[in-house]
Amino acid sequence: MENQKLNGNDLLAIGFEGKAIGAALQLLQTAYKGKTKEHTLALLKKVLDTPEQYREHPVLAPLAEELLVPAPAEPLALKPDQQAYAIWGAEGIEVRALNQMDIAMRLPVTRAGALMPDAHQGYGLPIGGVLATENAVIPYGVGVDIGCRMAMTLYDMPATFLEQNRERLKGLLVDNTRFGRATFQKPKEHAVIDRPEFRDIPILKGLKDRAFEQLGSSGGGNHFVEWGTVELADAQNEWGLAPGTYLALLSHSGSRGMGAAIAGHYTKLAMEGCMLPQEARHLAWLDLDTEAGQEYWLAMNLAGDYASACHQQIHERLAAAIGQQPLARIENHHNFAWKEKDAQGRELIVHRKGATPAGKGVLGIIPGSMTAPGFIVRGKGLSASLNSASHGAGRTMSRTKAKELISPEAVQQQLQQAGVDLIGSGLDEAPGAYKDIRKVMAFQQELVEVVALSYPRL
DNA sequence: ATGTCC
Numbered sequence: 049m050e051n052q053k054l055n056g057n058d059l060l061a062i063g064f065e066g067k068a069i070g071a072a073l074q075l076l077q078t079a080y081k082g083k084t085k086e087h088t089l090a091l092l093k094k095v096l097d098t099p100e101q102y103r104e105h106p107v108l109a110p111l112a113e114e115l116l117v118p119a120p121a122e123p124l125a126l127k128p129d130q131q132a133y134a135i136w137g138a139e140g141i142e143v144r145a146l147n148q149m150d151i152a153m154r155l156p157v158t159r160a161g162a163l164m165p166d167a168h169q170g171y172g173l174p175i176g177g178v179l180a181t182e183n184a185v186i187p188y189g190v191g192v193d194i195g196c197r198m199a200m201t202l203y204d205m206p207a208t209f210l211e212q213n214r215e216r217l218k219g220l221l222v223d224n225t226r227f228g229r230a231t232f233q234k235p236k237e238h239a240v241i242d243r244p245e246f247r248d249i250p251i252l253k254g255l256k257d258r259a260f261e262q263l264g265s266s267g268g269g270n271h272f273v274e275w276g277t278v279e280l281a282d283a284q285n286e287w288g289l290a291p292g293t294y295l296a297l298l299s300h301s302g303s304r305g306m307g308a309a310i311a312g313h314y315t316k317l318a319m320e321g322c323m324l325p326q327e328a329r330h331l332a333w334l335d336l337d338t339e340a341g342q343e344y345w346l347a348m349n350l351a352g353d354y355a356s357a358c359h360q361q362i363h364e365r366l367a368a369a370i371g372q373q374p375l376a377r378i379e380n381h382h383n384f385a386w387k388e389k390d391a392q393g394r395e396l397i398v399h400r401k402g403a404t405p406a407g408k409g410v411l412g413i414i415p416g417s418m419t420a421p422g423f424i425v426r427g428k429g430l431s432a433s434l435n436s437a438s439h440g441a442g443r444t445m446s447r448t449k450a451k452e453l454i455s456p457e458a459v460q461q462q463l464q465q466a467g468v469d470l471i472g473s474g475l476d477e478a479p480g481a482y483k484d485i486r487k488v489m490a491f492q493q494e495l496v497e498v499v500a501l502s503y504p505r506l
Numbered sequence: 507a508t509g510t511c512c
Binding site: 191192193194196229258262267268269270271302303304305307308309311312383 | 507508509510
């Protein structure tokens with residue numbers, strides 16, 4: 049009798065919602081008829097609070113199962129108006145990259161952004177995009193190759209050393225680097241492989257063995273290791289080196305399969321929990337207060353340290369091979385997220401996806417192409433750029449288009465003209481596939497000052 | 507970018 053008065057509104061009042069209301073009302077049609085309303089409501093409240101305890105219950109199990117179904121993620125709307133952001137070298141940036149940045153500036157978590165002069169289309173955030181969010185990290189705002197970076201060591205070089213030792217130096221590169229799917233037969237130990245994250249974070253457990261196998265290797269795509277000469281013009285340089293010409297080893301690579309697997313795993317998680325409109329779906333974020341967000345942050349940092357370890361080993365092997373200690377070392381990553389404070393002292397998550405950190409006095413390396421010079425730069429700390437600069441020249445055409453349009457003969461001629469011995473590369477990395485680095489540097493004069501030029505040789 | 511599709 050009493051239960052005839054118990055209706056959906058009573059269930060809403062104690063916190064039931066959605067399909068669980070129907071499931072509970074259905075139960076009440078057959079069970080608990082002789083019980084008081086108070087008794088039944090108290091029981092239902094207990095099921096609502098701890099449904100896992102009623103999974104096996106003879107009567108309440110169907111309701112418990114309904115309560116245990118995870119609620120579908122709420123679709124999130126983009127803000128109607130995008131926040132303003134600064135662009136350097138806008139005339140050289142493809143429309144698709146601009147459109148992607150416009151969408152990123154409409155995310156509810158976005159607080160600031162900027163676009164670098166080498167920008168081009170990527171997944172979600174464009175390459176060359178910088179995005180500052182509040183308490184949220186976007187796995188595709190970091191990119192697939194987490195922690196991808198540049199590293200350079202400078203060596204004392206008698207004027208004619210490189211020219212007189214081309215074949216020997218080339219041989220040392222072939223012997224001491226690994227590209228594509230090749231790895232070292234016996235990888236060198238490194239402390240990064242013993243990090244506790246590899247056992248504390250489930251996804252990393254399965255990635256440790258391959259990470260060790262790939263340690264010290266470079267991968268593919270635009271990754272390289274090269275000998276070159278550095279023309280150091282700045283007498284007030286950080287290393288106290290005399291202006292002049294130095295032998296330089298320059299490397300570009302990232303976190304190999306490990307970073308790619310982390311990016312894939314957490315992007316999928318983010319997209320499941322953060323439903324965005326189709327045009328923004330790859331910008332799904334993880335809240336840093338959630339377990340997944342904190343895990344990604346730790347895994348991303350480990351991938352960054354792993355990428356750094358690979359460069360360390362590359363440079364260690366080649367320093368040993370030429371029997372010299374480096375005079376100076378420069379390193380910077382350009383696919384990563386950092387916790388940084390803005391001008392108001394507010395902590396933001398700054399994603400740089402193919403952008404060089406350029407805080408005041410911060411050194412970085414911006415490579416040109418296989419024939420064009422790279423630039424060692426010192427950041428000027430411009431806040432409108434979120435303390436960033438480009439991470440290279442930027443592509444003028446897609447990889448597919450480059451393979452179609454560029455002839456091997458044309459590349460040969462460019463290499464010869466620049467005095468570069470190429471050990472190996474695809475046409476998709478040909479100089480013609482990239483913008484003119486000198487123009488790109490001209491666009492970003494207010495972001496960085498040039499410390500030295502680096503000329504690729506072999 | 508990526509044992510280049512689980």
